[in-house]
Amino acid sequence: MKYLDLRSDTVTMPTPDMRRAMMECDVGDDVYGDDPTVKRLEAMAAEAMGKEAALFVISGTMGNQVSIMTHTQYGNEIIAGAQSHIVRHECGAAARLSGVSYALADNSDTFIYAEDVRRLYREQNIHFPNTGLLCLENALCNGDVVPLDILYAACDAAHELNIPVHLDGARVFNAAIALGCEAKDITARCDSVSFCISKGLCAPVGALICGSGAFIEKARGMRKIVGGGARQAGVLAACGILAIDVMAKRLKADHDNARLLAEKLCALPDISVDMDKQKINMVFWKAANPKFSSGDFCKFMLVRGIKVSGSRGEAYRFAVHNDIKRVEIDTIIGHMSDYIQSIA
Numbered sequence: 001m002k003y004l005d006l007r008s009d010t011v012t013m014p015t016p017d018m019r020r021a022m023m024e025c026d027v028g029d030d031v032y033g034d035d036p037t038v039k040r041l042e043a044m045a046a047e048a049m050g051k052e053a054a055l056f057v058i059s060g061t062m063g064n065q066v067s068i069m070t071h072t073q074y075g076n077e078i079i080a081g082a083q084s085h086i087v088r089h090e091c092g093a094a095a096r097l098s099g100v101s102y103a104l105a106d107n108s109d110t111f112i113y114a115e116d117v118r119r120l121y122r123e124q125n126i127h128f129p130n131t132g133l134l135c136l137e138n139a140l141c142n143g144d145v146v147p148l149d150i151l152y153a154a155c156d157a158a159h160e161l162n163i164p165v166h167l168d169g170a171r172v173f174n175a176a177i178a179l180g181c182e183a184k185d186i187t188a189r190c191d192s193v194s195f196c197i198s199k200g201l202c203a204p205v206g207a208l209i210c211g212s213g214a215f216i217e218k219a220r221g222m223r224k225i226v227g228g229g230a231r232q233a234g235v236l237a238a239c240g241i242l243a244i245d246v247m248a249k250r251l252k253a254d255h256d257n258a259r260l261l262a263e264k265l266c267a268l269p270d271i272s273v274d275m276d277k278q279k280i281n282m283v284f285w286k287a288a289n290p291k292f293s294s295g296d297f298c299k300f301m302l303v304r305g306i307k308v309s310g311s312r313g314e315a316y317r318f319a320v321h322n323d324i325k326r327v328e329i330d331t332i333i334g335h336m337s338d339y340i341q342s343i344a
């Protein structure tokens with residue numbers, strides 16, 4: 001059975017062109033620096049992010065954690081968003097791998113402002129850890145997008161305090177479309193960025209860390225420490241090249257489809273979407289009917305050939321991507337409507 005899978009954009013399948021590229025690419029041992037396809041992907045990534053150099057890693061989590069390891073000293077404190085992926089969804093890895101603690105910005109809109117950076121920064125004091133890094137995120141994992149002026153002001157505040165800035169840009173190309181700018185405009189004032197090729201960009205595996213030449217050289221050593229030195233990684237990098245070259249340019253279709261899905265969800269009884277926050281390929285929605293059961297809903301949809309995730313708190317998330325076509329939105333809405341009628 002072919003499912004429509006709305007659980008995440010990580011479920012996207014590599015495209016036929018990617019599968020062909022995997023077969024045909026030149027490879028070598030990348031730990032020796034011999035893989036021409038990895039080198040090409042890294043050069044493309046650096047160019048796209050406006051940085052000197054890039055490093056291919058296995059996942060977005062590895063991209064963030066290797067970056068934190070590279071920027072910080074053991075015992076530092078890092079400033080990060082309380083709802084950010086680094087804090088909430090990476091197993092506390094920064095504490096475990098880098099030996100850092102967190103100073104959390106916890107604004108209701110989940111943005112980090114310049115005032116937060118100044119407030120959370122630790123003065124030199126025998127009782128305090130040193131602030132070692134500011135971690136930003138764009139797009140945010142709640143689907144929102146941070147405007148450039150807010151992002152730039154936070155970076156400037158960090159730099160005035162001599163703190164480097166890392167951007168978790170897992171979906172930086174989605175953020176760029178939402179902001180009407182280039183990805184390199186978002187990363188311009190960040191010292192490092194990590195972005196994923198295995199989400200909406202459809203590559204099967206991978207992320208890239210971008211930064212200065214010296215930063216990437218050090219990060220390469222950190223990647224080895226976490227077991228991330230891959231050998232003939234060109235078979236994966238070949239998909240990354242198409243991810244950046246081809247798939248990043250089609251993401252607007254996902255945003256448009258997500259908006260259409262959001263509008264149609266709003267038209268269903270007792271379902272609401274905050275349309276002001278509808279910016280990328282993620283649709284977050286709520287069901288007001290107390291009989292709407294997360295578990296029953298997931299089972300109902302699965303039987304109809306649609307994979308959905310249960311609610312987190314009150315909110316459900318649908319992710320729209322290359323394997324969800326515009327014509328399939330009515331199918332999704334039709335089955336949801338049936339579920340709603342079944343509990344009426």
Ligand SMILES: Cc1ncc(COP(=O)(O)O)c(C=O)c1O
Nearest residue numbers: 059060061062085140141168170
């Ligand atoms: C904002 C953000 N950062 C990082 C990651 C981690 O990526 P990975 O699952 O490749 O480790 C994700 C994954 O969904 C994410 O949403």
